């Protein structure tokens with residue numbers, strides 16, 4: 287269920303919670319691709335509903351307000367929404 | 379509007395709807411088309427066109443605040459200049475071609491996290507009854523008809 291995207295910038299561990307239908311998520315994925323960042327992601331809407339419960343509680347732990355995409359960098363830094371500036375600052 | 383299949387058809391419908399109500403669609407055509415595809419995907423898998431940028435449960439009652447245009451749209455457009463998905467923008471953003479960015483989630487936290495996605499999906503399939511909108515033919519499964527038809531906007535009383 288976790289999808290991998292290869293990239294030459296692999297200095298950080300980058301994980302995204304996304305929806306397959308959300309356009310800010312699409313733009314974030316594209317932005318990472320353009321920056322050649324290696325990342326993993328889950329499209330939560332494509333999961334079986336039992337797994338959605340588990341993943342949603344994971345998201346609520348790191349992003350209490352909710353919202354997609356939720357980006358977790360090095361297991362500690364959280365970015366919510368399409369934020370090219372902070373992505374560049376953190377991963378650039 | 380009973381058979382909206384392509385983003386183009388949906389766009390025409392939404393554009394008219396938006397104009398009537400004095401809202402504006404995002405000028406970025408590719409962006410809007412991608413959202414419209416999302417709305418159509420949701421219409422096909424849930425039976426209503428819920429927000430493409432939020433996770434639906436598949437249960438109409440629980441997702442009813444998310445049917446596009448969602449109940450958060452007007453206040454978000456006023457406050458931030460766009461809705462959560464950036465499908466709709468304010469007059470100011472539209473006319474002055476202002477750049478828009480991601481906005482914070484306005485939907486209450488409990489509606490997102492205090493629901494069980496697995497159970498509701500099953501529940502919604504049990505003892506459900508089929509309601510049909512006599513205006514556009516939209517079919518809704520559930521104990522009660524929806525307050526308003528998610529497809530054409532007809533009120534509850536048109537459901538048979």
Ligand code: SF4
Pocket residue numbers: 413428429430431444445446447448449450451461462463464465466
């Ligand atoms: S956030 Fe925008 S696209 Fe999403 S449901 Fe609300 S009005 Fe529609």
